[in-house]
Amino acid sequence: MVRPPDRVSGPPRTWDWILAADPGLGHLQNGWRTLLGMVTGLAAGYGTGQALGVPAMLGLMVGGMLGLMSGFAVSENTARRTARSMLYLPVPYAASLALGAWLAPHRGLELVLIGAALTATFLLVRLGPLGLLTGMMLFNGLLVTMIVPIPTALLGKLALIALAAAVGILAVRLLLARPTPREDLLRTQRAFVVHTRAVVDAAAAALEPGARPERALRRMDRALQRVNVTTLTIDGRLAEPEMAADPEAAELLHQHLFDAEVALDGLGRAVRGLAGRPGVPGPLREALVVALRIARDAHLGRVGALHPAADVVRHEARTGTADAEAAARALRAAELLDALADSLARWLELGRSTPRAAGRVPFHPTVVLERGLPAGSGPAAQELVDRKGGSGWRRAVPVLRVPLQVGVAAAVVIPVADAVSGHRFYWGLIGLMIVSFGTNTTHEKLRKFAHRMVGTVIGAVLGILTARLLAHIGGRAHVWWMLAVIVACIALGAWGMQRKYAYWVIGLVVALCQMYAFETPMSGMDGLLALRLGENALGFAIGTAAAALIIPVSTRGVRLEAVRGWRQALAELAEQVAERWREPEAPVRLRGSARAVDAALFRAQAVARPLVRMPSGLASRRDLGLGLAASATRHAKRLATAADVDVQLSPRVRAEVGRIAGRLAESLREVDAPWHRIAPAARALAADPDAARLAVALDELAALDDTLARLAESRGRPLEDDPATAPVRPRARARGILVRGEVRCAEHPDGCAGWVTVVDERGRRRARVRMCAGRFTLSGLAPGGCTLVVSGAQHPPRAEFLLVRGGPGSEQHLRMRL
Incomplete structure (x- = not known):
């Protein structure tokens, strides 16, 4: 990966509002592609038609339809795939034109065929982009023959017109709208910078002396929402091979942006607590405003200027006349300004040279994009449909x-x-x-x-x-x-x-x-x-x-599935936290797991979007539940950053933190059982000197439990205290068999990188984990036969039969050689 150029990290520019409204310029590119396709398709259709002696209306219709569909249906992110799709378009299009022309005298068959073509489109979409193009062009070709009668004698010439239009559109697109995925990512990163500046600008406005903070705080909340969507989009773009050929560097970029977003969100909450508060003296308020203005206007390549400003805020908070709560919030704001500066500096440093320390594990995508934006109801609906199989x-x-x-x-x-x-x-x-x-x-x-x-x-x-x-x-x-x-x-x-x-x-x-x-x-x-x-x-x-x-598939069912997916993502994060603390060298991605929680919340919010928006003050029970879920997600993201520390724990503390996180994961998965409160035990452990390095993480874990307990109680689940002495059985040992494996090959004696997928006898995926240095761990497997598929960029997929033996709580070891 390369260093983000000055146009990403530079000071505010007049055209930043365009990127703020359209991160990555995906909407603008869609319009530009359509404009080029229509103009070139119409010109090629008219010119080629005149040269071949085809009526002008037919030439314009054939070329124009091809140009329109190229703008909508061909949006590949490499030149090779764009050329493949564009040159394929005339094939089904010419075939459907011929079929429609031959069936024109038989109206009944024609009506049946166009209905079948539309049905086939939704079947062929399962085959990928070329399947979708085939179905769409078959339908549109038949539609053209019904709008304009086409003589069969002109079919060969119309096929040539379609081919000429496709070649012309391809040439123009490669010249004026060439796919540039790396540039798209850089523009999206610039949008993150723009929204970050909008957040701090609104925060500074809320703290201005004599200002009415309500409007500025609402503006800050909207900017924070846009920051979240932009970081989700960046994570989704990092999953594309063209974006990040180096998975370790991609993981580090993901981590630094995640930390910056968490710091920015915490800064917004600190400012909200200070805005309009009477106990904030003028010098402290002025120091905060100056620091925020510096953050807004600074060149991100020189964010070191934020540290002296944060020091001034700390000095005023400790020596001024502010009350204890205002001083604590100001100190928290200064700490978050430092964290924001450090995260942004590391983000910019990434790529100037090969990272000295690679990510703990390679990047693994957790965000799915649809049309360039984080996916909404699609994954939840598909999961619900798959359950019907x-x-x-x-x-x-x-x-x-x-x-x-x-x-x-x-x-x-x-x-x-x-x-x-x-x-x-x-x-x-x-x-x-x-x-x-x-x-x-x-x-x-x-x-x-x-x-x-x-x-x-x-x-x-x-x-x-x-x-x-x-x-x-x-x-x-x-x-x-x-x-x-x-x-x-x-x-x-x-x-x-x-x-x-x-x-x-x-x-x-x-x-x-x-x-x-x-x-x-x-x-x-x-x-x-x-x-x-x-x-x-x-x-x-x-x-x-x-x-x-x-x-x-009912709206309610999709909504419940999206909420279930959010709970599962939270449970996986809790299990990852327990694993991180029990085994410091374990290949876990806490920030990646927290980002999965974030993406799951985005899907749940998209599904729960009401058909008619209610006026302010008339929030429904569903809205209150989403509010609690959003608060829990914020705590989960802060937990991920606070828990990802290298610390040596005593066996007693290690066992206790694993027990607490494991109990939280159990409560999240067992929706029919009472909610077991772990907040008291987490706060008690945070006060233990042996767990001092984990105090912040344990406080966030307790706050997460408090929020989830309120959410569970609002859904009718009884709450139960979890005594510190209560035995907790780890979920993997209580519910299935643990399989630890190792994969080796002659080319990579230290272990291969890739993925391990478990497929049951019905062809359904049961588990998928990442290999790190050739090692992997599969938990919760049921006894019986299954297929183990090992795949990666360095090897073709390899499938082997695996017989899982033993009972619940047992372990099985596996060695594979490629």
Whole structure:
């Protein structure tokens, strides 16, 4: 990895607001790709069509559709994969054009085929990007043949037009929009810097003498939320091979950014406690404001200026007239300013030379990205669907669920829409396709439906006004102005799509109004657009009903699954903390486990997002639960940083800290049992001189237990004290068999790096752990046969049968040679 350049760490710049609104510029790149694709596709379609003697409308339609789909469906992050996808697009597209042209005289078969093509799209998506491209181009090719009749004699020439458009779009994209994943990561890092400065700026404003802090604190909270999303995005980008070829360096970058975020969050909480407090004297308040202003304006390559400012804050807090609580909060703020400066300095130092000390373990991704942002309800919904699988025919449920829903809905939508509008029946089918793509719950489908309806109404008003203005331009100039408006509106809509789906709908409808104006009088535009809106609504309604009736996945079920995933992530963190303290040399990633908790909370919040936002002061029980979960996640992240210390513990203290963390993990996993309080034991141990190095971590562990106990009590779980003498059986020994293994090969005598995956006899993954120096540990395995798969960048995957023997609590040792 290379050193972050000055544009990442440099002082504030005027264009930083763009990165603040769009970290990594993913939205802007989407709009730019669509603009280039549309312009090049239309130009190539028109020029090649004229050279081959194809009517201009056909050439524009074939090239334009290819340009539109290239902007949406081809977003690979390497030039090689971009070229592969772009050159593949004409293949299914030309085949579907030929099939549609041959079936044009047989309307019944044509209707059946387009419904089957839409169904196949949701089946082929399981095959990866090329599968999705195949399904989408088959559907769009058939759609083109239904909109514009295509003579079979022109099929060969149209295939050449499609190929020319694909080659032209590829050349333009490689020249003007070449994939640059490393640059995307640097821009996202710059967004982190921008949001960090926004946090400290708002914090300084809240402490200004005579200021009303409420507004500044709300601004600080919003900036902290954006910091969290940005760090999640960076962690997700680090998982891509193109981002970090060195996994140890990636792990260190992850750690330093994690520490900076934790310090920033703690700084915000300290400022919240000081803002508006009457016991803060003027000199102390001024010292805090000056320190925060320095943090905001400093070049991050010279963050050493923060340390003297923090010293001034400490001096004023210790020698001034502030009350004890205000002084303690100010001292905490100074400590966090030092921690923030150190974390940022280490982040910048990373990559200037080879790290002297590699990460304890290589980087392991814990954040999943969807369209460049942290995943929302998708992973939880998929996990819930996978649980519906099983033996026999149930194995096909996760694969066939959505295609079956879409196929049944299409069988209803097509005849109804055909009866309503005849040759414009595809409007209903498009509504079905839209409601089925990218939505996992009924709430998401209804929210997308609302965006579609509102966007269509606004776009219709703007589109009709634009068409009336363009109608005053005569001759060929009218055509060129119309094409310019169409391309501009679609590009702007693509830019805003990931922000709000309604923005894309507005741009699309404005563009379509210009096309409809060719064949529809202005007096009939209102009725035509109302019909389009109604058929879209028909597709949405039938698609939502099919999803609710055929192998349904309820919003409540997805929400509960997301919460379960959050609890499991917390339990794994508690177990990692216990392992870290019991075996200081164990290959654990506490910050990575805490980031997994953070990502799980983000998913739970996305699923729990209400369909209608309630006014302030009317928070529901679900909102209160999410608030407690967010507070618990903050404690978990601070616990991860505080617990990751090298310390020699006495056997008594080591056993006790392992017992306490293990009991917390048990309470998190056993949701039907009483919640066993470990906070008293943790605080008692924090006061023990033998555990002085762990005092901060034990306090955070106690605070985490307090918050989780409140959450458990709000859900009706009884609370029970956990006596310090109560025996606690480790979860791995009580519930399964422990397998310790070692992997060696001739090329790596000190041990191989990679992953070990356990697959049961039904093909389901039961465990996956990282190998460190060729060693791995699998816990909680059940007796019986399974398949052990060893994989890594240095070796092809190797599968071996493993017979797990013994009873609960037993250990088994395994040696493998590659």
